[in-house]
Amino acid sequence: xxxxxxxxxxxxxxxxxxxxxxxxxxxxxxxxxxxxxxxxxxxxxxxxxxxxxxxxxxxxxxxxxxxxxxxxxxxxxxxxxxxxxxxxxxxxxxxxxxxxxxxxxxxxxxxxxxxxxxxxxxxxxxxxxxxxxxxxxxxxxxxxxxxxxxxxxxxxxxxxxxxxxxxxxxxxxxxxxxxxxxxxxxxxxxxxxxxxxxxxxxxxxxxxxxxxxxxxxxxxxxxxxxxxxxxxxxxxxxxxxxxxxxxxxxxxxxxxxxxxxxxxxxxxxxxxxxxxxxxxxxxxxxxxxxxxxxxxxxxxxxxxxxxxxxxxxxxxxxxxxxxxxxxxxxxxxxxxxxxxxxxxxxxxxxxxxxxxxxxxxxxxxxxxxxxxxxxxxxxxxxxxxxxxxxxxxxxxxxxxxxxxxxxxxxxxxxxxxxxxxxxxxxxxxxxxxxxxxxxxxxxxxxxxxxxxxxxxxxxxxxxxxxxxxxxxxxxxxxxxxxxxxxxxxxxxxxxxxxxxx
Numbered sequence: 382x383x384x385x386x387x388x389x390x391x392x393x394x395x396x397x398x399x400x401x402x403x404x405x406x407x408x409x410x411x412x413x414x415x416x417x418x419x420x421x422x423x424x425x426x427x428x429x430x431x432x433x434x435x436x437x438x439x440x441x442x443x444x445x446x447x448x449x450x451x452x453x454x455x456x457x458x459x460x461x462x463x464x465x466x467x468x469x470x471x472x473x474x475x476x477x478x479x480x481x482x483x484x485x486x487x488x489x490x491x492x493x494x495x496x497x498x499x500x501x502x503x504x505x506x507x508x509x510x511x512x513x514x515x516x517x518x519x520x521x522x523x524x525x526x527x528x529x530x531x532x533x534x535x536x537x538x539x540x541x542x543x544x545x546x547x548x549x550x551x552x553x554x555x556x557x558x559x560x561x562x563x564x565x566x567x568x569x570x571x572x573x574x575x576x577x578x579x580x581x582x583x584x585x586x587x588x589x590x591x592x593x594x595x596x597x598x599x600x601x602x603x604x605x606x607x608x609x610x611x612x613x614x615x616x617x618x619x620x621x622x623x624x625x626x627x628x629x630x631x632x633x634x635x636x637x638x639x640x641x642x643x644x645x646x647x648x649x650x651x652x653x654x655x656x657x658x659x660x661x662x663x664x665x666x667x668x669x670x671x672x673x674x675x676x677x678x679x680x681x682x683x684x685x686x687x688x689x690x691x692x693x694x695x696x697x698x699x700x701x702x703x704x705x706x707x708x709x710x711x712x713x714x715x716x717x718x719x720x721x722x723x724x725x726x727x728x729x730x731x732x733x734x735x736x737x738x739x740x741x742x743x744x745x746x747x748x749x750x751x752x753x754x755x756x757x758x759x760x761x762x763x764x765x766x767x768x769x770x771x772x773x774x775x776x777x778x779x780x781x782x783x784x785x786x787x788x789x790x791x792x793x794x795x796x797x798x799x800x801x802x803x804x805x806x807x808x809x810x811x812x813x814x815x816x817x818x819x820x821x822x823x824x825x826x827x828x829x830x831x832x833x834x835x836x837x838x839x840x841x842x843x844x845x846x847x848x849x850x851x852x853x854x855x856x857x858x859x860x861x862x863x864x865x866x867x868x869x870x871x872x873x874x875x876x877x878x879x880x881x882x
Contacts, residue, residue, distance in 0.1 A: 384409040384435045384506040385878045390532060390573075392521075392557035396548035397579040398422060399440040400615060402515045403605070404865035405874075406448035407858055409511055414881050416446035416511040419539075422459040422491075422531040423517065424469070425617070426648040428772035429817075430794065435475020436460060436756045439616060439651055444513070447858055455501040459494055459530075459704040461486075462685055464646070464730070470685070473497065477754045480732075491528045498530055499538060506539070510881055514541055521564035533569040542877035543572045544604060544706035549588075550580035555595050562599050574877045575604035577869065582609050614658060615859045616651040630663045630675065635843075637661060637836060640676030642703075642715075643668045645693055646686040649776070650713060653680070655823045658853060659843035661710030662832065673702035679716025680836055683777075683819060687750070688730050688738055691718045703741060708835060709813040711744070713777050716805060720781065721724050729778055744806045745784040745817055754778050760816060761793035761804060763827070765811060766834065771827035773818035781806075781817075790816045810839060825850055844864035 387405070391398040402418060409416040413557040418441050429442035436453035445452035453476035462470045464480070471478045471486065473494060481490055506512050519531035536543055545561060547554040558576055565573070576599065579844045581588065585606060592603050630638045639651055650666070657664040665672070673679055681703065694700045703709060710717040720740040728734045729750045740748075758774045775795070783789070783806065790805025805816035822828045829847045836843060875881070 384509050384512045385881060386506070386512045386539040386540070387874065387878060388516060388541035388543045388572075390516040390520050390536075390538045390543050390545050392519055392545065392554075392561045393548045393551075394518045395548050396551075397607070397632075398515050399444070400613070400861065401546060401579065401865065402464045402513050403440075403444045403447040404859070405616070406444050406856075407862035408512050408866050408871065409513075409881075410447070410449045410681060411862065413440070414511050415509045416448045417450050417505050417509045417514065418448060418513050419502055419505060420457050420515040420517070420531065421502070421535045422461065423457050424461040424463065425487055426462055426646070426746065427651050428460060428462070428472075428776055430650065430756050430758050430776055431475060432758060434757050434796070436472050436754070436776055437475060439513065439649070440515070443616060444515075447862070448513070453505075455505045456503040462648070464686055468732075475756065476750070478522060481843060487528050491530055495534075497536070498535070500585075502535070502539060511878065512539060512541075514539055515523060517571050519561055520569065521561045522644070523564055524649055526566075533572070536569070536572050539757050541572065542574045544874070545573050545576040546579050547576065548580050550582065550609065550793065554578055555591055557624045558595055559598055559712065565860045573601055575600075575602045575873065577604050578606045580609045581606050587592075602870075602873065603645060604873055607865060607868040610861065610864050613861060614853070615861060616654050633663070635661065635842070636663045637678070637832060637839075638676050639664045639678045639680060640667045640673060641665070641680045641682055641696075642673075642699060644682060644684050644690040646684045646690050648683040648685045648714070649712075649819050652682065652819050652822060655828055655848075655850040656832075658848050658850055659828070659832065659844070660846050660848070670698040670702045670814050673699070673706060676706045678710060679706045680716055681709065681711040681815075683713035683715060684718075686730055687714040687717050687779075688723055688725060688736060689721060689749075690714065691740065694741070695720065700741065704743065707812055708838065709743065711815030713775075713817055713819060716744070716817060717748040717777075718744045718777065719808075719813070719815045720748055720806075721784075722747045723750065723779075724748070725750040743813055744808055745787045746781050746806045746815075747784075748779050748781045750779040752778070755817075757795040757797075759793045759795045759804075761791040761821075763791045763830075764789055764815065765805060766830050769827060769830050770820045771818070771824040773816075773820040773824070775817050775819055776819060790814045793818065821825070822859055823850060
C-alpha cells in the first residue's frame with residue numbers, strides 16, 4: 382500500500398515550514414505511525430552527513446530525528462549549496478553532481494534530476510505509512526512554476542494534502558495567505574486543505590475575526606494558530622535565520638565569550654548551537670573585527686567558498702585580529718584558512734581556473750582543493766586532552782598536507798574504515814587548533830572539556846552548570862511537538878489523510 386502524504390507549504394521562506402514538519406513528525410511518531418520526511422530540493426549551506434556517508438540538508442536530518450528514523454539521502458535527493466549570487470554546487474543523492482548557474486539549473490538541469498527525485502520518493506514511501514513533504518520558499522513563485530519540482534509538482538506526484546503556513550511575526554499574514562492561494566493554478570489550489578498561522582504573539586481573541594474572514598475568502602479552514610515558542614533551541618536551516626543570531630554579548634563577567642566570525646559563505650553555523658545552550662557561555666556571530674578582542678575564544682567556521690572568504694578576512698580587517706588572538710579554533714574551511722596556503726589547481730572554487738592564495742599562517746599545514754568531496758561520520762581522540770574522545774562528521778573538499786613535526790588535533794576513525802588517521806592540527810602554544818570535524822561541540826563530554834580548559838586558561842572559575850545537550854535536545858523536540866499538537870487541530874489534519882493504520 383502506498384504511503385499517505387501530507388505536505389507543508391509556506392507563503393515565503395523562513396515562515397517555519399521546517400520546524401513545523403519536524404513537530405508533526407514527532408507527533409505522528411509518538412502516535413505509533415511509521416513516518417519519514419522528504420524535501421525534493423533544498424537550498425542551504427547547513428548540511429549533515431548520513432550514516433552511509435551522504436550529504437543532505439540539515440533540516441531533513443532534524444526531521445528524521447523527530448520521526449525517529451535514520452537519515453538517508455532519499456529524504457533530500459537534491460541539495461543546492463550556493464557559491465555565488467548566481468551559481469551553486471548541486472548535490473544529488475548525497476554526492477556532488479556538478480556546478481551550475483541559476484538560469485541553467487532552473488531552465489534545463491532540474492528536469493534531468495526530477496526522475497531521480499521521484500525514484501527517491503517512491504522508495505521512501507514504500508517503507509513508511511506516512512510521508513511528510515516540505516516545500517521550499519513559496520509555491521506561488523509564478524516565474525519559476527514551470528520547472529519547480531519541490532512544491533506543487535511534488536504535491537501532485539505524492540497525492541499530498543497540503544497545509545499552507547504563514548508567518549504572522551513578519552506582518553501581513555492574511556495578505557500573504559490570500560495572495561499565495563490566488564496565484565496558484567486551480568488544480569494546485571485544490572490541494573490546499575487548510576492553513577496555519579505561525580509565530581503568533583499577543584491576544585488570540587484579536588486575531589479571530591481575521592481568521593474567520595480569511596477562511597471565507599480562501600474556502601479552507603484554519604488548522605491552527607501556533608504561538609511563538611521562546612528558547613526553542615532547535616536549529617534553523619538557512620542563512621536567513623543567521624541574521625537573527627548576530628548579537629552582542631551580555632555584560633556578565635562569569636560567562637565565557639565565544640565569537641564566531643560571520644563569513645559571507647559560512648556553512649554549518651549550527652555547529653555552535655550546543656555551545657550556545659550552555660548557561661556559562663555567550664556566543665555571538667561577529668561581522669565587525671573590532672569585537673574580536675572581546676572574545677575569549679574566536680572560531681573560524683566552515684565555509685562553502687574557502688578562498689573567497691579567506692580574501693574577505695583580509696579585506697574586512699579580520700586577518701590581523703585573528704592572527705593576534707590567543708585562542709582560535711578553525712572548523713573545516715576555517716581550519717584550511719588557518720594554514721599556510723590553499724591551492725585550487727583544478728578551479729574547484731574558481732570556475733575552472735587555477736588559483737592559489739596564502740593562508741593565515743597560524744597552523745603548519747597546506748591544503749589542496751580537489752573535486753571529490755569527503756562526507757563521513759567519524760569518532761576521534763583529541764591530542765590536546767589525551768583520553769578525551771568525541772564524534773562528529775566531515776563534509777569538505779580538499780586534502781590537507783602536514784609540515785614535518787606538525788602535531789595533529791586528533792586521531793580519528795571514519796565509519797567503515799579499519800585504520801585510524803590524523804585530523805586537524807595544533808599550533809604552538811596549543812591554544813589554537815583546527816579540525817575538519819563538524820559537530821564535535823555537540824558531543825557533551827568533549828564540549829565540557831573544551832569549555833573548562835579555556836576557563837582555566839583565563840583563570841576563570843569552573844562552570845558550575847554544564848548542559849547535557851543530547852538529553853536537552855530530545856526534551857526540546859518533545860516540548861516543540863507538544864506545543865504544535867496543542868496548537869493544531871490534529872483531528873482535522875488526520876481527516877485529510879484517512880486511515881493511517
